[in-house]
Amino acid sequence: MTVSFVDVGGVQLEYAWFGPRPDAAPTLIVLHEGLGCVAMWRDFPEKLASASGCGVLVFSRQGYGGSDACELPRPVSFMHHEAQQVLPQLIKALGIRDHILVGHSDGGSIVLINAGSAAADGLKGVVTLAAHVFVEDISVTSIAAIKTVFESTDLPTKLARHHGDNVDCAFWGWNGVWLDPEFRDWNIEQYLSEIDVPVLALQGVDDEYGTPDQIDSIKRNIGISATTKMLDDCGHSPHRDQPDLTLQAISEFVARTIPSLSNPKSLQSKTSGR
Numbered sequence: 600m601t602v603s604f605v606d607v608g609g610v611q612l613e614y615a616w617f618g619p620r621p622d623a624a625p626t627l628i629v630l631h632e633g634l635g636c637v638a639m640w641r642d643f644p645e646k647l648a649s650a651s652g653c654g655v656l657v658f659s660r661q662g663y664g665g666s667d668a669c670e671l672p673r674p675v676s677f678m679h680h681e682a683q684q685v686l687p688q689l690i691k692a693l694g695i696r697d698h699i700l701v702g703h704s705d706g707g708s709i710v711l712i713n714a715g716s717a718a719a720d721g722l723k724g725v726v727t728l729a730a731h732v733f734v735e736d737i738s739v740t741s742i743a744a745i746k747t748v749f750e751s752t753d754l755p756t757k758l759a760r761h762h763g764d765n766v767d768c769a770f771w772g773w774n775g776v777w778l779d780p781e782f783r784d785w786n787i788e789q790y791l792s793e794i795d796v797p798v799l800a801l802q803g804v805d806d807e808y809g810t811p812d813q814i815d816s817i818k819r820n821i822g823i824s825a826t827t828k829m830l831d832d833c834g835h836s837p838h839r840d841q842p843d844l845t846l847q848a849i850s851e852f853v854a855r856t857i858p859s860l861s862n863p864k865s866l867q868s869k870t871s872g873r
Contacts, residue, residue, distance in 0.1 A: 602637060602665060605658075607688045613637055613665040614658035614693075618648030625697040625723065625857055626654040627849075628690070630706030632836070633773035636664030638761045643838045643846075650850040652860045653699070658689065662768035664761060673772045675782045678705060682712035690719045697721045699853060703728040704808065704835065705773070707800075708787060711817075714798075715790025724797045724856040726849055728837045729806055732816050733786040734777075738808050742777045749774070791820035798825040799852040803833030803840060826852070 604611045615637050618624070629644060631637075636659040648655040660681060662669030674680075686709065690698065698721050702710035707730025714725045731738065748754050755766055762769045776782055798821050802814045811829060818827045828848060833840040854860055 600638070604665075605689065605692050607685055607692055610661050610685075611667045612658050612661065612689065614656060615644065617644045617655040617657075618652075619654045621654065621694050621696045624653050625699065625853075625860070626656055626695045627651060627699050627701050627726075627853070628686075628695065629655060629657045630686075630700070630702040630709055631657070631659070631663070632704035632706055633777070634758065634769060635659075635703065635706070636666075636761050636769070638664060640838075643842065646842070646846055647701075647849065650846045651853045653853060656693065656695070660685070662765055662772050664765065664769075665763065666765070668765055669768050669772055671768065671771055672775045672779075675776055675779055675785060677772075677776060678709050678787075679712055682709045683717040686710075686713050687717055687719050690721075695719075695721065697723055697857070699724040699726060699856065701726040701728070701849065702730060703838065704730065706730075708732065711794070712787055712790050714796060715787075715793040718796075722796055724799070724852065725794065726799045726852060727801065727817070728845070729802050729809060729835050730800065730813065730817070731809055732788050732791065732813055732820075734783050735810055735812065737810060739777065739783075741807050742774060746774050746778065788816055788820055791817060792822075794821055794824070796824070797852070797856050799848065800825060800827045801830060801837050801845060801848060802827075803830050803835060803837055805832070805834045808835045 600615050602613050644655045644657045659666040700710035707727035759766045800814050800817045814827045818825050830841045837845045
């Protein structure tokens with residue numbers, strides 16, 4: 600994985616690109632979870648590029664991975680800022696044209712906010728993996744439990760392998776917001792009905808951070824343009840717990856959403872020179 604950096608609003612963000620560039624194929628822009636970063640996607644982006652025929656961009660948000668640090672505490676509106684300010688600027692800075700947003704957990708919430716309020720030209724679809732659209736008791740309980748683990752085990756050391764000096768930014772920036780009493784009223788359902796592109800929402804049956812009420816709300820508020828699927832034997836990370844099913848679901852969604860990608864592996868070979 601080759602990591603590069605891009606300036607977005609005066610902040611250096613690390614990113615990695617897989618497959619064809621924007622002038623050769625649509626781009627899947629993949630946003631990580633609350634404790635994720637570029638490195639923690641492992642081989643998923645490369646496999647996604649191969650399966651879909653699209654270019655795949657992964658990046659670390661500010662305070663994560665090798666990106667610039669952030670100030671703590673984060674405001675409870677940080678996901679709105681990422682969706683409405685940072686993401687449109689990133690798309691412009693990297694010359695991205697037709698694109699589909701793919702977001703995991705907090706990243707899924709960010710892409711839904713973006714699609715419903717600040718979509719850039721060229722947005723063709725949205726994929727969410729265990730996205731949150733409102734706060735549930737199960738989410739707060741699980742996140743409180745992780746706080747205890749972080750304070751009493753070697754979890755900081757393990758996270759430092761991926762986040763380096765950003766460990767505190769990454770953990771407390773995420774954990775602090777979710778456990779802030781003001782965040783209990785956080786709700787992004789108002790944006791769902793404003794989304795006018797196809798949506799695929801995946802969630803694990805055994806998701807320890809959210810109930811099926813999350814995916815039901817996505818379906819109910821978006822309507823017929825939303826396809827939802829619950830995955831068996833799957834927790835909060837479909838791309839890790841059920842990678843084959845997740846790759847298949849996303850690649851099929853891409854093919855339906857962008858019919859010109861009817862032969863994605865052929866396009867991948869042509870545009871990447873392999």
